[in-house]
Amino acid sequence: MSSHAAPSLSTLMVKASAQEKLSPAQQRFNDLLERIERLSVQIQRLQAWSDKHRYAHIQSLRESVQLAQTHRKSLLLFVHERLQTADLTDRQQGMARGMVRGLIDHLAPMADPQVQSLADVYVSEEDTQEEAQEQAEAAQRLRERIEEALGQPIEKPDQYQTPEEMMQAGMRQWQRQQEADEQRKAAKRAARKAQKQAQKKCAAAEKGEVPAALMRALDAKSAIRTLFRQLASALHPDREPDETERLRKTALMSEVNAAYEKNDLTTLLRLQMQVTQGAPQNKAGAARMADDKLIAMSVLLKEQVSALQDDLDELQSRLSQELCVPVRADADEATMTQALQRIQADQRHSADSLAADLRRIQNDTELKRWLKEQWQLAKATSA
Known part of the structure; x- marks a missing residue:
């Protein structure tokens, strides 16, 4: 690694003078550097926040979920046993069987032999048929x-027997509508664009001109190649007699090679500034570059902005899924940490509530009262 701290991208920006304002090319160059700096900082901060909280949070959720599943299984076995021995009315037995089926649904991912054997008993063909009928009516x-909402019939509706399947079919049909509309619009835009480009090419060919976009791309590659060669020449380890300095240059050259492979212009510019520190006469900073060179370099900077934005989006999406809370780089870190704490508390409360229910229903009077409360709660939730 270099013995000098990497300079901020702000040091690479073009500075306006008292006599002249920044040109549009200089402003664009500065804007892209600023966006790269901002995205890089956001990624670093979000990763640091994740490193600080992620492991403990996931571990806490895993422990709470496992404890809740243990309590659910105990409840399942207890209610099943009381169904065989307790003095329950037909209505109470129906409530108890419904409670057992609900617990089995929660425990299904465990693939537990005891749970599976009870599922074979309670999820009967009659129950399945009744549930299927309810699902079909809701789907209709x-x-x-x-x-x-679509303004047209669902395609092949008889294939979808549950509300979830019907909703998915509706979403797919709506997406196809949107995609078809967008394709029609895109085709029209592409046709207009192709026509304009063809006209420009014809005009350019008549004048013997090279397209501006191609020139900018070629200039960008040329600019980064020139910068690489300057750095390679300045950092060549074999030309350095001092052992310490040779090691420093070897480390820097490794960074240069990696940045050049990735077309990482900002890193190359930073390294150039490190190499030329203390030698102002050798600096070829952005302020001295002509606008055409800045425009060419901006092509590479724009690619870096796009890559960093993709990295940030992927990081936010992955952490949101892993941590079960919305994660955004522009959100307040304390607020996100509080969200983690809330979901941990909710999971612990869920496990504690199941344990309290199990203690409560040890006598038949409380069992009957609890079954009624759970039935009413399920009815209110589904309403």
């Missing part, structure tokens, strides 16, 4: 609302 009601 949802189909009517979706068709009204």
Whole structure:
């Protein structure tokens, strides 16, 4: 690694003089550097926040979920046993069987032999048929609302027997509509663009001109190649007699090679500034570059902005899924940390509530009262 701290990108920006304002090319160059700096800082801060909280948070959630599943299994076995022995009315037995089926649904991912054996008992063909009928009726009601929103019938509606399947079918059909509309619009835009480009090419060919976009791309490659060669020449380790300095240059040259492979212009500019520190007469800073060179370099900087934005989006999406809370680089870190703490507390509370229920229903009077409360709660939730 270099013995000098890497300079901030702000030191690479073109500075306006008292006599002249920045040109549009200089402003664009500065804007891209600023965006690269901002995105890089956001990624670093978000990764640091993740490193600080991620492991402990995931571990806490895993422990709470495992404890809750243990309590659910104990509840399942207890209610099943009381169904065989307790003095329950037909209505209470129905409530208890419904409670057992609900617990089995929660425990299904465990693939536990005891849970599976009870599932074979309680999830009977009659229950399955009744549930399928309810699902089909709900799917039909949802189909009517979706068709009204789409303005056309759902394709092959008989294939979808549950509200979830009907909703997914409606979403796919809506997406196809949107994609078809967008494709038609894109085709029109592409045709107009192709026509304009063809006209420009014809005009350029008549004048013997090279397209400006191609020139900028070629200039960008040329600029970064020139910068690489200057650095390679200045840092050549074999030309350095001092052992310490040779090691420093070897490390810097390794960074130069890696940056050149990735077309990482900002790193090369930073390294150039480190190499030329203390030798102002050798500096070829952005302020001295002609606008055409800045425009060419901006092509590379724009690519870096796009790559960094993709990296940030991927990091935010991955952490949101892993941590079960919305994660945004522009959000307040304390607020996100509080969200982690809330979901941890909710999971612990869920496990504690199940344990409290299990202690409570040890006598038949409380069991009956609890079954009624759970039935009413399930009814209110589904309403």
